[in-house]
Amino acid sequence: MSEEHQLTEIQEIACSCIDRWGEDINTQNFSGKLGRFVSQLGDDKDLGRIFLELVKSYNYYSRESVDKLLKEFYNKIISELKLKKQYTIYSRIEDDSKIDSSNNFLSEFKIINDISNHFSHDIEKLSINDFDEIENIIFLDDIIGTGKTVKKFFEKNLEKVRQVKCYIFCIEILGEGKEFLEDYFEKNEIECKIIYHNLHHKVFKKDHIFSDNHKKKEELLRELEKEIWGKKSNFILGYNNSQAIVTFFRNTPNNTLSSFWYNRENWQGLFPRNDELPAFKKRKRNNVRYNIKKKGEFSK
Numbered sequence: 001m002s003e004e005h006q007l008t009e010i011q012e013i014a015c016s017c018i019d020r021w022g023e024d025i026n027t028q029n030f031s032g033k034l035g036r037f038v039s040q041l042g043d044d045k046d047l048g049r050i051f052l053e054l055v056k057s058y059n060y061y062s063r064e065s066v067d068k069l070l071k072e073f074y075n076k077i078i079s080e081l082k083l084k085k086q087y088t089i090y091s092r093i094e095d096d097s098k099i100d101s102s103n104n105f106l107s108e109f110k111i112i113n114d115i116s117n118h119f120s121h122d123i124e125k126l127s128i129n130d131f132d133e134i135e136n137i138i139f140l141d142d143i144i145g146t147g148k149t150v151k152k153f154f155e156k157n158l159e160k161v162r163q164v165k166c167y168i169f170c171i172e173i174l175g176e177g178k179e180f181l182e183d184y185f186e187k188n189e190i191e192c193k194i195i196y197h198n199l200h201h202k203v204f205k206k207d208h209i210f211s212d213n214h215k216k217k218e219e220l221l222r223e224l225e226k227e228i229w230g231k232k233s234n235f236i237l238g239y240n241n242s243q244a245i246v247t248f249f250r251n252t253p254n255n256t257l258s259s260f261w262y263n264r265e266n267w268q269g270l271f272p273r274n275d276e277l278p279a280f281k282k283r284k285r286n287n288v289r290y291n292i293k294k295k296g297e298f299s300k
Contacts (some may be wrong), residue, residue, distance in 0.1 A: 010035050011175050021060040026249060026271070037270040047224060050210075052215050054257070058199065058245045060271070061171065066248060067112050069197050073169045074113040076195065077138060081167070087135035093168070094156075095149045104250060105142050123157055131163045141170045144194075145255040147177035147244040148204055151184050158188070166192035170247050174255070175201045175298045202243035203257065223261050228267045233258070247271040 016032035021027055034055060041047050074194055082271035092106045105181035110120060123137065144150060150167075150168070154161055168181075175195045185192045201208050218237070223235045235258040237243050242255035252261040252271045 004069065009052070010038070013052055017055065017058065022062050022064060024062045024064070026247075027060060027062075031032065033270060034231065037268070047215075047220055050221060050236075051259075053206060053209060054245055054260075055270075057203070058247070058260075059172065059200070061248045063249045066108065066171070069171055070109045070112045072197075073109070073140075073195070074115075077167075079205075083136045083138075088119070088138060089134055089136070090115065090122075090138045090140065091123050093139050093141050093150055093153050094124065095120070095153070105141050123160055126160070128159060128163075131160055136165045136167065137161070137170045139166065141168065142248055143172040143179050143244070143253045143255055144168070144170050144181075144196075144245060145174050145194075146240055147174075147180040147184070148240075150177075150181055151240075154184075154188075154190060154192075157186060158190075159253055161190055161192070162188075166190065168192060169196070169198045169286075171193070171248075172200055172244070174242060175199050180274070200244060200246070201206045201294060202241075204237075204243060204246055221257065221259065225257070225262075228259060228262050230266075241245050250274075282284070 010030045014034050018027060018030055023030075030084060038051050041051070048136075090106065090110070092103060107118065108115065110113070110159050126134075127133055141150075173194065178194055178196075178199060181192075181194060184190075193268075203209050204214050204221075206214050208214075210217055222237055225233075229236065234240060235254055238257050239254040243258065244253065244255040246253055246259075252269075252273050254273070256271075259267070259269065260271050261269040261273040263269045
């Protein structure tokens with residue numbers, strides 16, 4: 001094959017990703033998107049190499065792959081766990097930072113597996129007496145990071161979750177988050193099993209993706225993301241330093257390294273988050289910010 005016909009490294013990486021992920025509207029012309037993404041770095045070869053290595057390990061979930069996993073989850077509930085249908089309900093783990101994502105994931109699960117809405121409930125709205133007739137709660141989430149949000153949710157509903165067997169099904173979970181939650185469940189006498197498709201680690205964990213200089217590479221990306229944000233942010237290297245590299249067909253979780261989803265004039269992410277809001281929600285958010293600002297001024 002002549003040199004001009006050989007695939008460039010970016011093309012090879014892009015082809016490998018599409019082979020793993022499948023192609024959909026978000027990954028069409030992925031080679032071009034990846035090329036434009038790394039070209040923002042100019043001559044910075046070190047950061048360019050870091051990003052290309054990260055993309056090789058990046059997990060993207062198309063609608064087709066998510067639906068397949070949701071069917072597998074339900075099959076496990078029916079065939080392996082063999083839970084009694086009439087005593088089992090499905091719920092989401094409340095998270096104000098991604099409430100729409102949680103609802104969509106649960107809705108998709110019910111549609112794919114033909115589950116009646118009668119078996120889906122927010123447990124916060126159920127009375128403690130309702131739990132006399134509930135044996136199992138299936139919680140569904142797309143991704144779990146540090147586990148602190150899950151802990152906060154269980155703390156709010158401690159009396160209820162202690163009366164039943166709990167199962168958390170998620171597609172992605174951070175290893176540190178899994179250990180944190182299992183320790184929390186044991187110490188608080190909560191019977192809860194975590195079932196997942198993929199357990200991932202922070203990308204800059206030693207000997208995970210990078211076999212050498214992982215701390216130096218972590219600092220290089222941290223400095224880039226600080227520059228991108230132009231201010232302090234909880235999203236530098238992913239929310240609360242989650243260091244994930246995951247995108248779902250609906251959106252990119254904020255656990256993911258923010259340089260992959262931040263999307264402004266100064267930087268265009270490879271998998272930008274869809275944070276667009278209708279006018280009435282923008283007004284409400286701006287009002288909250290204004291009131292917080294005024295409160296700060298009066299407290300001086």
